[in-house]
Amino acid sequence: AQSVTQPDIHITVSEGASLELRCNYSYGATPYLFWYVQSPGQGLQLLLKYFSGDTLVQGIKGFEAEFKRSQSSFNLRKPSVHWSDAAEYFCAVGRVTGGGNKLTFGTGTQLKVEL
C-alpha cells in the first residue's frame, strides 16, 4: 500500500531564510508525487508535481522539489521564504486507478514564518 510520511509537524523559519520540508513515501512502482499548499480558508493548491524525467522539479511561488528514488524522498525547498508562504504543506503520492485519481496524503507540515 502506498503511504507518505512528513516527519515535521511544525516548522518555523525567519523571513528570507531557506526552507526544506521533508517527505518520504512508500510505493510499489514509480510514484507520481505532489506537493500541495493550503492557506487558511483556501483549498488545496498544487505547488508542483513529479511524474518522470528530471528529478528536480520547479513549481509555483519559487518552490522546487527533488525526487530521490534511493531515499524514497521528495523534499520541498525554497531558497528564500516570504511571510506569505506561511501555510500548511502536504506531500502526496498518486496513482491512476480506472477512472479515479486516488491520492494518498501525508499529515502535513505547518509552516510559520517569523518577520
Add this chain to the structure above:
Amino acid sequence: EPEVTQTPSHQVTQMGQEVILRCVPISNHLYFYWYRQILGQKVEFLVSFYNNEISEKSEIFDDQFSVERPDGSNFTLKIRSTKLEDSAMYFCASRYRGETNEKLFFGSGTQLSVL
C-alpha cells in the same frame, strides 16, 4: 481561474442527524472526488465518481455515506446518520477527462462538526 466551490464552509450537526455537503465542480470536469481530513490527521480519500457512478471508494466510505450528482452541476456527499468521528474537513475535488493528477482541483472544504 476556475474553481471548485463548496458550501457551507462550516456545518454543525447533532449526532444521528443527516447532513449533506455540497460541491459545485468546475463546469467541464467529469471526475469528482471527496476527501476528508480529521483534525491532526492525514487527508484521506473517500470516493471517486465518474459517469454517474462510484469508480472507487475507500473503507471509510461505508453504507452511511452516499454521493450524488443530482442536476449536472452539483456533487453532493450525504452522511445519513452522523457520528462524532465524522467531524472533519471535507474536500471536494474535480478534474477534466483525460487529465491526470496534475489537473485535480480542490475546493476550500467544509468543516463538519458533529456534537
